[in-house]
Amino acid sequence: xxxxxxxxxxxxxxxxxxxxxxxxxxxxxxxxxxxxxxxxxxxxxxxxxxxxxxxxxxxxxxxxxxxxxxxxxxxxxxxxxxxxxxxxxxxxxxxxxxxxxxxxxxxxxxxxxxxxxxxxxxxxxxxxxxxxxxxxxxxxxxxxxxxxxxxxxxxxxxxxxxxxxxxxxxxxxxxxxxxxxxxxxxxxxxxxxxxxxxxxxxxxxxxxxxxxxxxxxxxxxxxxxxxxxxxxxxxxxxxxxx
Numbered sequence: 600x601x602x603x604x605x606x607x608x609x610x611x612x613x614x615x616x617x618x619x620x621x622x623x624x625x626x627x628x629x630x631x632x633x634x635x636x637x638x639x640x641x642x643x644x645x646x647x648x649x650x651x652x653x654x655x656x657x658x659x660x661x662x663x664x665x666x667x668x669x670x671x672x673x674x675x676x677x678x679x680x681x682x683x684x685x686x687x688x689x690x691x692x693x694x695x696x697x698x699x700x701x702x703x704x705x706x707x708x709x710x711x712x713x714x715x716x717x718x719x720x721x722x723x724x725x726x727x728x729x730x731x732x733x734x735x736x737x738x739x740x741x742x743x744x745x746x747x748x749x750x751x752x753x754x755x756x757x758x759x760x761x762x763x764x765x766x767x768x769x770x771x772x773x774x775x776x777x778x779x780x781x782x783x784x785x786x787x788x789x790x791x792x793x794x795x796x797x798x799x800x801x802x803x804x805x806x807x808x809x810x811x812x813x814x815x816x817x818x819x820x821x822x823x824x825x826x827x828x829x830x831x832x833x834x835x836x837x838x839x840x841x
Contacts, residue, residue: 600624600835602798603757603769605776607631607655607747614770614824621832626766628757630779631747635659636722640742643669647714650707650728650739652677652700654684656719659745661688669717675710677703680824698822699801700726708735715740722746725774725803749779761787761795768796768834770827774803781811796838798830 601624604611608629615625633655640663649672651657660666666688673692676682682695694710696702707716715738718728722743729739753761760766761784771777777799784792796815799805801822808816817834819826 600838601626601760601766602831602835603628603761603766605630605769605780606772607633610654610772614827617824617828618831621828621835623831623835626757626760628750628754630750630776630783631773632750633658633745634748635662635745636743637663638743640665640719640744641717641740643672643717645714646672646717646740647712648672648707648710648716649674649690650703650716650718651675651681651685652703652718652720652726652728654681655721655745655747657684657688660719663744672717673710675703675707675716678823700728700731703728704731707732707737712737718742719744723775747775749775750783753783762791764791764794766795767838768798768831770798770831771804771808772800772827774807777804777807781807781813784811784813796834798827798834800827 602618604614604625604627611627611629615627618625649669670689674685674690676685676693676695678698679695682693685693694706696706718739718741720741720743729741732739793814797808797813798817800819805816805818817830819830
Protein backbone atom coordinates (compact mmCIF):
# COMPACT_ATOMS: atom_id res chain seq x y z
CA UNK A 600 0.00 0.00 0.00
CA UNK A 601 1.48 3.34 -1.10
CA UNK A 602 -0.07 6.72 -0.39
CA UNK A 603 0.83 10.15 -1.71
CA UNK A 604 1.18 12.96 0.85
CA UNK A 605 0.41 16.23 -0.91
CA UNK A 606 0.52 18.76 1.93
CA UNK A 607 3.28 21.32 2.34
CA UNK A 608 6.35 20.79 4.49
CA UNK A 609 6.98 20.44 7.38
CA UNK A 610 3.48 18.98 7.80
CA UNK A 611 4.10 16.47 5.00
CA UNK A 612 6.94 14.89 6.96
CA UNK A 613 4.72 14.52 10.04
CA UNK A 614 1.92 12.91 8.06
CA UNK A 615 4.34 10.59 6.26
CA UNK A 616 5.76 9.43 9.59
CA UNK A 617 2.26 8.69 10.87
CA UNK A 618 1.43 6.66 7.78
CA UNK A 619 4.66 4.69 8.04
CA UNK A 620 3.81 3.89 11.67
CA UNK A 621 0.56 2.36 10.39
CA UNK A 622 2.47 0.19 7.93
CA UNK A 623 1.57 2.35 4.93
CA UNK A 624 4.35 3.46 2.59
CA UNK A 625 4.27 7.24 2.22
CA UNK A 626 5.47 9.22 -0.79
CA UNK A 627 5.94 12.92 -0.08
CA UNK A 628 5.10 15.27 -2.97
CA UNK A 629 4.06 18.66 -1.55
CA UNK A 630 1.88 20.48 -4.07
CA UNK A 631 2.18 23.80 -2.24
CA UNK A 632 5.20 25.59 -0.82
CA UNK A 633 4.93 28.32 1.79
CA UNK A 634 6.52 31.69 1.14
CA UNK A 635 6.55 34.43 3.79
CA UNK A 636 5.17 37.82 2.73
CA UNK A 637 6.59 41.08 4.04
CA UNK A 638 3.39 43.08 4.34
CA UNK A 639 2.92 45.71 7.05
CA UNK A 640 1.74 44.38 10.41
CA UNK A 641 0.03 45.97 13.42
CA UNK A 642 1.41 45.64 16.90
CA UNK A 643 -0.53 43.60 19.43
CA UNK A 644 -2.02 46.52 21.36
CA UNK A 645 -5.75 47.06 21.07
CA UNK A 646 -6.62 43.56 19.91
CA UNK A 647 -8.80 41.22 21.94
CA UNK A 648 -7.55 38.00 20.35
CA UNK A 649 -5.52 36.32 17.66
CA UNK A 650 -7.34 34.02 15.20
CA UNK A 651 -5.50 31.24 13.39
CA UNK A 652 -6.67 29.00 10.59
CA UNK A 653 -3.20 27.57 9.86
CA UNK A 654 0.07 27.05 11.68
CA UNK A 655 1.73 28.49 8.57
CA UNK A 656 0.74 31.95 9.79
CA UNK A 657 2.72 31.35 12.97
CA UNK A 658 5.73 30.15 10.98
CA UNK A 659 5.61 33.25 8.80
CA UNK A 660 5.39 35.60 11.80
CA UNK A 661 8.21 33.72 13.47
CA UNK A 662 10.40 34.02 10.37
CA UNK A 663 9.82 37.76 10.42
CA UNK A 664 10.80 37.94 14.08
CA UNK A 665 7.54 39.57 15.18
CA UNK A 666 5.73 36.73 16.92
CA UNK A 667 6.53 38.00 20.42
CA UNK A 668 4.46 41.14 19.93
CA UNK A 669 1.30 38.98 19.92
CA UNK A 670 2.17 36.58 22.75
CA UNK A 671 -0.12 38.29 25.26
CA UNK A 672 -3.19 37.77 23.09
CA UNK A 673 -5.52 34.82 23.63
CA UNK A 674 -5.49 32.55 20.59
CA UNK A 675 -8.47 30.99 18.83
CA UNK A 676 -7.22 28.17 16.61
CA UNK A 677 -9.19 26.32 13.96
CA UNK A 678 -8.13 22.84 15.12
CA UNK A 679 -5.97 20.80 17.46
CA UNK A 680 -2.79 20.86 15.37
CA UNK A 681 -2.90 24.62 14.90
CA UNK A 682 -3.62 25.03 18.60
CA UNK A 683 -0.64 22.87 19.52
CA UNK A 684 1.56 24.86 17.16
CA UNK A 685 0.48 28.04 18.95
CA UNK A 686 1.47 26.53 22.29
CA UNK A 687 4.78 25.41 20.84
CA UNK A 688 5.40 28.97 19.67
CA UNK A 689 4.91 30.27 23.20
CA UNK A 690 1.24 31.26 23.43
CA UNK A 691 -0.25 30.57 26.84
CA UNK A 692 -4.00 30.98 26.34
CA UNK A 693 -5.13 28.86 23.41
CA UNK A 694 -8.67 27.78 22.52
CA UNK A 695 -9.20 25.14 19.87
CA UNK A 696 -12.34 24.77 17.78
CA UNK A 697 -13.81 21.86 15.85
CA UNK A 698 -11.60 22.03 12.79
CA UNK A 699 -13.58 24.21 10.38
CA UNK A 700 -14.03 27.94 9.84
CA UNK A 701 -17.59 27.65 11.09
CA UNK A 702 -16.41 26.09 14.35
CA UNK A 703 -13.84 28.85 14.75
CA UNK A 704 -16.51 31.50 14.28
CA UNK A 705 -18.65 29.86 16.95
CA UNK A 706 -15.78 29.88 19.47
CA UNK A 707 -14.95 33.53 18.83
CA UNK A 708 -18.57 34.65 19.02
CA UNK A 709 -19.08 32.66 22.21
CA UNK A 710 -16.10 34.33 23.85
CA UNK A 711 -17.83 37.76 23.72
CA UNK A 712 -14.60 39.60 22.99
CA UNK A 713 -14.32 43.29 23.85
CA UNK A 714 -12.27 44.32 20.84
CA UNK A 715 -11.12 43.45 17.34
CA UNK A 716 -9.47 40.21 16.28
CA UNK A 717 -6.09 40.05 14.56
CA UNK A 718 -6.04 37.44 11.81
CA UNK A 719 -2.72 36.64 10.11
CA UNK A 720 -3.56 34.59 7.06
CA UNK A 721 -2.65 33.44 3.56
CA UNK A 722 -2.81 35.45 0.38
CA UNK A 723 -5.33 32.95 -1.00
CA UNK A 724 -8.10 32.14 1.47
CA UNK A 725 -10.75 29.44 1.14
CA UNK A 726 -13.00 31.28 3.60
CA UNK A 727 -13.52 34.84 4.83
CA UNK A 728 -13.35 35.10 8.63
CA UNK A 729 -14.09 38.84 8.61
CA UNK A 730 -17.25 38.29 6.59
CA UNK A 731 -18.36 35.47 8.86
CA UNK A 732 -17.89 37.53 12.03
CA UNK A 733 -19.29 40.82 10.73
CA UNK A 734 -22.96 39.95 11.48
CA UNK A 735 -21.96 39.53 15.13
CA UNK A 736 -20.36 42.97 15.33
CA UNK A 737 -16.83 41.58 15.62
CA UNK A 738 -14.19 43.42 13.61
CA UNK A 739 -11.35 41.42 12.08
CA UNK A 740 -8.05 42.96 11.04
CA UNK A 741 -6.53 40.56 8.53
CA UNK A 742 -2.91 40.59 7.41
CA UNK A 743 -1.69 38.38 4.57
CA UNK A 744 1.57 37.06 5.96
CA UNK A 745 2.26 34.11 3.66
CA UNK A 746 1.24 32.52 0.40
CA UNK A 747 1.19 28.94 -0.76
CA UNK A 748 2.84 28.64 -4.15
CA UNK A 749 1.58 25.84 -6.35
CA UNK A 750 3.78 23.19 -7.93
CA UNK A 751 3.84 23.35 -11.72
CA UNK A 752 4.01 19.58 -12.12
CA UNK A 753 4.25 16.33 -10.21
CA UNK A 754 7.78 15.07 -9.54
CA UNK A 755 8.75 12.76 -12.40
CA UNK A 756 8.74 9.64 -10.23
CA UNK A 757 5.31 10.48 -8.82
CA UNK A 758 3.86 11.17 -12.27
CA UNK A 759 5.18 7.82 -13.46
CA UNK A 760 3.83 5.98 -10.43
CA UNK A 761 0.38 7.50 -10.91
CA UNK A 762 0.35 6.38 -14.54
CA UNK A 763 1.36 2.84 -13.59
CA UNK A 764 -1.14 2.59 -10.76
CA UNK A 765 1.73 2.26 -8.27
CA UNK A 766 0.12 4.78 -5.93
CA UNK A 767 -3.07 3.58 -4.27
CA UNK A 768 -4.32 6.82 -2.76
CA UNK A 769 -3.51 10.48 -2.14
CA UNK A 770 -4.19 12.45 1.03
CA UNK A 771 -5.53 15.99 0.55
CA UNK A 772 -5.90 18.50 3.35
CA UNK A 773 -6.95 21.78 1.73
CA UNK A 774 -9.17 22.98 -1.09
CA UNK A 775 -6.23 24.74 -2.73
CA UNK A 776 -4.20 21.53 -2.72
CA UNK A 777 -7.12 19.69 -4.30
CA UNK A 778 -7.39 22.34 -7.00
CA UNK A 779 -3.69 21.99 -7.78
CA UNK A 780 -3.92 18.19 -7.73
CA UNK A 781 -6.88 18.21 -10.13
CA UNK A 782 -5.01 20.49 -12.52
CA UNK A 783 -1.79 18.44 -12.47
CA UNK A 784 -3.70 15.17 -12.85
CA UNK A 785 -5.52 16.22 -16.01
CA UNK A 786 -3.31 13.94 -18.09
CA UNK A 787 -4.46 10.82 -16.23
CA UNK A 788 -6.78 8.58 -18.19
CA UNK A 789 -10.27 7.68 -17.00
CA UNK A 790 -9.02 4.27 -15.90
CA UNK A 791 -6.09 5.80 -13.99
CA UNK A 792 -8.45 8.22 -12.25
CA UNK A 793 -10.89 5.44 -11.42
CA UNK A 794 -8.37 3.33 -9.52
CA UNK A 795 -6.87 6.17 -7.47
CA UNK A 796 -8.30 6.76 -4.01
CA UNK A 797 -8.51 10.38 -2.86
CA UNK A 798 -8.74 10.79 0.91
CA UNK A 799 -10.01 14.25 1.84
CA UNK A 800 -10.17 16.21 5.07
CA UNK A 801 -13.64 17.62 4.35
CA UNK A 802 -16.35 18.16 1.74
CA UNK A 803 -14.81 21.51 0.88
CA UNK A 804 -11.49 19.80 0.12
CA UNK A 805 -13.24 17.18 -2.00
CA UNK A 806 -15.27 19.64 -4.11
CA UNK A 807 -12.60 20.37 -6.79
CA UNK A 808 -11.94 16.64 -7.18
CA UNK A 809 -15.62 15.87 -7.65
CA UNK A 810 -15.78 18.63 -10.26
CA UNK A 811 -12.76 17.06 -11.99
CA UNK A 812 -14.67 13.74 -12.18
CA UNK A 813 -12.59 11.67 -9.82
CA UNK A 814 -14.69 8.79 -8.56
CA UNK A 815 -12.98 7.20 -5.54
CA UNK A 816 -13.28 10.03 -3.02
CA UNK A 817 -13.54 9.42 0.72
CA UNK A 818 -14.03 11.95 3.50
CA UNK A 819 -12.64 11.95 7.02
CA UNK A 820 -15.30 11.72 9.70
CA UNK A 821 -13.86 14.80 11.35
CA UNK A 822 -11.47 17.50 10.05
CA UNK A 823 -8.39 16.37 11.96
CA UNK A 824 -5.13 14.52 11.35
CA UNK A 825 -6.28 11.67 13.57
CA UNK A 826 -9.42 11.23 11.46
CA UNK A 827 -7.31 11.28 8.29
CA UNK A 828 -5.11 8.50 9.68
CA UNK A 829 -8.21 6.48 10.53
CA UNK A 830 -9.45 7.01 6.98
CA UNK A 831 -6.09 5.99 5.50
CA UNK A 832 -5.99 2.82 7.59
CA UNK A 833 -9.57 1.94 6.68
CA UNK A 834 -8.79 2.44 2.99
CA UNK A 835 -5.66 0.28 3.25
CA UNK A 836 -7.54 -2.53 4.98
CA UNK A 837 -10.29 -2.36 2.37
CA UNK A 838 -7.75 -2.69 -0.42
CA UNK A 839 -6.12 -5.68 1.23
CA UNK A 840 -9.31 -7.68 1.61
CA UNK A 841 -9.54 -10.69 -0.72
